[in-house]
Amino acid sequence: MRRSARKQADPDLGILSSRLLFAVQKALYEGMAQERGKSIGPRHGAVLAHLDEDGSRATDLARLSGQHKQVxxxxxxxxxxxxxxxxxxxxxDRRAKLIVPTALGLEKMRRSDEIVEALEQEYAKVLGARNFATFKRLFRTITEAAEPAE
Amino acid sequence: MRRSARKQADPDLGILSSRLLFAVQKALYEGMAQERGKSIGPRHGAVLAHLDEDGSRATDLARLSGQHKQVxxxxxxxxxxxxxxxxxxxxxDRRAKLIVPTALGLEKMRRSDEIVEALEQEYAKVLGARNFATFKRLFRTITEAAEPAE
DNA sequence: TTTGATAGTCACTAATCTTGACTATCACCA
DNA sequence: TGGTGATAGTCAAGATTAGTGACTATCAAA
Incomplete structure (x- = not known):
């Protein structure tokens, strides 16, 4: 059996995670396509995904999303x-600024949460609710093992 | 509870998959750090991850990795x-060219497979072998549901 | 009040992705 | 055959995105 076929039959975690990430981003992109007031791309998700309703600091957003302050x-x-x-x-802290979502931003955050939620529901239907819950729990455990106390 | 804390406690699939992908890439990067003859970055993984021992076409690599032909x-x-x-x-097919790994390339592919394998072993130890197998099976099912017959 | 760290920004460079066009070849069908 | 549309790979140019170093203002703690 060729390697590519083997990788298809039993993909490693790198392949699996990149596929899933891709699927989530695609769902978000398509879900937002019609409505988005101005063009914001997938990478803005890095901010919106972690933003608090009552505001977050840029540094925290950078840490949570694993990107540089400048980005x-x-x-x-x-x-x-x-x-x-x-x-x-x-x-x-007078050095810092709070990044606070506007009404429009809150709406967008809610919308993107909904889209991801809907995608998860879809997967839950495929796997069965119980299996999906197990999957997420194991997934969470793994990512916590991967990034210990960052 | 604030949104960011909620996302920490129960991260969605987007966050989970990006964390895991990040962890895999980091493991590969660090595992390769000392030895790599010339600098190849994470994105070259898109090619090496899918390359067959006896050669693959560029188009297939593009399709498998989800990137453009030019990239x-x-x-x-x-x-x-x-x-x-x-x-x-x-x-x-005289239009096409086969991308064939050299001895050095094969070595690198083996090495990166080993590193990912080792990472998976580590996770298997955290979850227990049985749980890890379940996790991967569910994961595979989900990504197959996500990309139907591509 | 001095020292070292931190928050955010600016300016610049490097890496990466995207688009469109082009040649050679193929696959199919009249 | 010969024509037609699709496909494999490449070239070239542009737009996006990421990464580096330096800087100001502020903080925190000795």
Whole structure:
């Protein structure tokens, strides 16, 4: 049996995870396609996915998403230009700014949560609810093992 | 509970898959760090991950990895320059070329398979072998549901 | 009040992806 | 045969995205 066929029959975790990530991004992209006021791409998800309703710091967003401060900075620039977030001074720390979602941004966050939720429901239907819950639990355990206390 | 904390406690599939992919790439990068003859980055994995021992077509590699032909083309250029693959005419189709791993390339493919294998073993130890097998089976089912007959 | 660390930004470079066009070859069908 | 549309791979140019280093303002702690 050839290697590529073997990899198809029993793909490794790298292949599996990249496929799944791809599927999620595609679902988000397609789910947002009609409505998105201004063009924001998959990578803006890095910010929106982790943003708190009452605001987050850029540094936290960078840490949570595993990207550099500068990248987050430009993402915020673009999200701000598109009207999804505002920069506000952080009362706790005058160096910092809070990235706060606007009403439009909150709507978008809710929408993207819904889309991912719907995708998960779909998978839950394929696997059965019980199996899907098991899958997610094991998945969470694995990623926690992978990034210990970061 | 704030959204970011909720996402930490119960991350969605997008977050989980990106974390896992990140972990796999990191393991590969670190595992290869000392030895790699010439610098090849994570994205060359898109080629090496799917390459057959007896050669694959660029188009197939593009399809399997979900990237454009041109990207695969430059990856192949770089892998060829680094001595990991050769381009050979495909006897079946004179338009096509077979991308064939050299001895060095085969070694690298084996090595990266080993690293991913070792990472999986590690996870298997965390979850228990039985759970890990279940996890991978469910994962495979999900990704197959995600990309129907591509 | 001095020292070292941190939050965010600016400017620049390098890496990566995307598009469109082009040649050679193939596969199919009249 | 010969014509037609599709496919394999490449070239070239452009747009996006990521990564580096340096800088200001502020903090935290000795």
């Amino acid at each position: 987050i900075g430009t993402l915020i620039d673009e999200l701000e230009a598109a009207g999804y977030v505002r920069r506000e001074p952080d009362p706790q | 695969i083309g430059t990856l192949i250029d770089e892998l060829e320059a680094a001595g990991y693959v050769r381009r050979e005419p495909d006897p079946q």
